[in-house]
Amino acid sequence: MASSGKKGRRLEPTKDENGKNIKHLQPPKYAPFGVFQKPILHKNAYKPRDLLNYAVLSFHNRPDGKLSFQQLEARKDFVNRFKERKMKYGKDLRTGASQQSFQQDMTDLFSYLDKFFFIGLLRDNVSLDSGIDLIRDGGGCLRGLSGKTRWCTKQHDKTLTRLSIGTNSKLYELPRIVYSLIHEMVHAYQYTFGCDCVRCERDVPNTGGLSHDGHGPIFVMLHRLVLTEIRRWGAFSGEKELMMLGESDCPGRSMSWSARESARAAFENLDKRQKKLYHSLRSQINTKYLIHFSPDGEEVVVNESRLNNKRTMMEDYLQSQRDKYTWGEAKPTSTKGGLVTEIEDDFRDDSSHDDGDEDDDNAVVNVKKEHRNLDKGSCPLPSTPNGPTGLPKTPIRPAKSA
Numbered sequence: 001m002a003s004s005g006k007k008g009r010r011l012e013p014t015k016d017e018n019g020k021n022i023k024h025l026q027p028p029k030y031a032p033f034g035v036f037q038k039p040i041l042h043k044n045a046y047k048p049r050d051l052l053n054y055a056v057l058s059f060h061n062r063p064d065g066k067l068s069f070q071q072l073e074a075r076k077d078f079v080n081r082f083k084e085r086k087m088k089y090g091k092d093l094r095t096g097a098s099q100q101s102f103q104q105d106m107t108d109l110f111s112y113l114d115k116f117f118f119i120g121l122l123r124d125n126v127s128l129d130s131g132i133d134l135i136r137d138g139g140g141c142l143r144g145l146s147g148k149t150r151w152c153t154k155q156h157d158k159t160l161t162r163l164s165i166g167t168n169s170k171l172y173e174l175p176r177i178v179y180s181l182i183h184e185m186v187h188a189y190q191y192t193f194g195c196d197c198v199r200c201e202r203d204v205p206n207t208g209g210l211s212h213d214g215h216g217p218i219f220v221m222l223h224r225l226v227l228t229e230i231r232r233w234g235a236f237s238g239e240k241e242l243m244m245l246g247e248s249d250c251p252g253r254s255m256s257w258s259a260r261e262s263a264r265a266a267f268e269n270l271d272k273r274q275k276k277l278y279h280s281l282r283s284q285i286n287t288k289y290l291i292h293f294s295p296d297g298e299e300v301v302v303n304e305s306r307l308n309n310k311r312t313m314m315e316d317y318l319q320s321q322r323d324k325y326t327w328g329e330a331k332p333t334s335t336k337g338g339l340v341t342e343i344e345d346d347f348r349d350d351s352s353h354d355d356g357d358e359d360d361d362n363a364v365v366n367v368k369k370e371h372r373n374l375d376k377g378s379c380p381l382p383s384t385p386n387g388p389t390g391l392p393k394t395p396i397r398p399a400k401s402a
């Protein structure tokens, strides 16, 4: 299916015969007011780095006056719910009826985090299940696991996220569950909207991670920036557990050890032939990227002044245009040569480095064939944030051979 906007600007993704994306779309404009705060994104249509920038632009280091009303409410609701309910966790769960209130907590916390960090985009695209010992694999229950996300398939229109909130009738502590929840939500955002075209799939070790792993550099950067913000909420609300959230897996300013180790192991477990299907690993420290790794690869660095300049310029412009648009029409001028296009291109310049590919036609055909055989989209990490030593022994599944 394909359709084009006026002047050849594509509004919907074009898919190949296998349902994979062919052409990258630009995410619609976002601003925390008017029609621009409710953008509509298409599934599997955007480059991973564009998606990273898009989410970060909406929440990172914004003063309260620059957050949307929905974000402010969501943050308040999240912190209040955490504060009210944390003491109920870590205990034995006696009856099926009482489990419902904890499942409702998860639904609500998911909704608050979605509104703050993901522009409310997950609500209609992700299905969340929560319960005791919910994560099962091969018929057995893996008690160390507490989260798993699979992307939408032909059978399932929505990305599926499962969250274990306890084991053996005992609930986990709430901070542990929240840490798992944000991990799974970052997966869900990437799996739902991340492009699945041949070019993007060839570069997954440098973006979202191998399809049977999902913990690539783009994942760990977004995950860490979400975590940093939640720790900030802990600091101003006096909630120590939020201030220290995920401390053993992300000590200080570090990105997730377990996620990075999982991505590394997944790549190392590929055989030579499989590795050739992908671009070689890049260091991710290129400062041309708006968001990149620190030189030692431990921390995520945001080019704050560039981010602020660009979003201020964009939002000032959209503010001047807001009266011209109504709900469902958040498509401000995209005429070539206009201000929006200039700002847009400026945002794009760091994502244009992402491809890093040579476009060898034969290689592309082979990649296309091979990728159909990969096991897609599971998240095998244990939720316990206990760093590299707490890595799962089994779930890293190498790609099946053709």
Ligand SMILES: [Zn+2]
Residues within 6 Å of the ligand: 021, 024, 046, 047, 195, 196, 197, 198, 199, 200, 201
């Ligand atoms: Zn792509």
Ligand SMILES: [Zn+2]
Residues within 6 Å of the ligand: 183, 187, 214, 215, 379, 380, 381
């Ligand atoms: Zn994961």
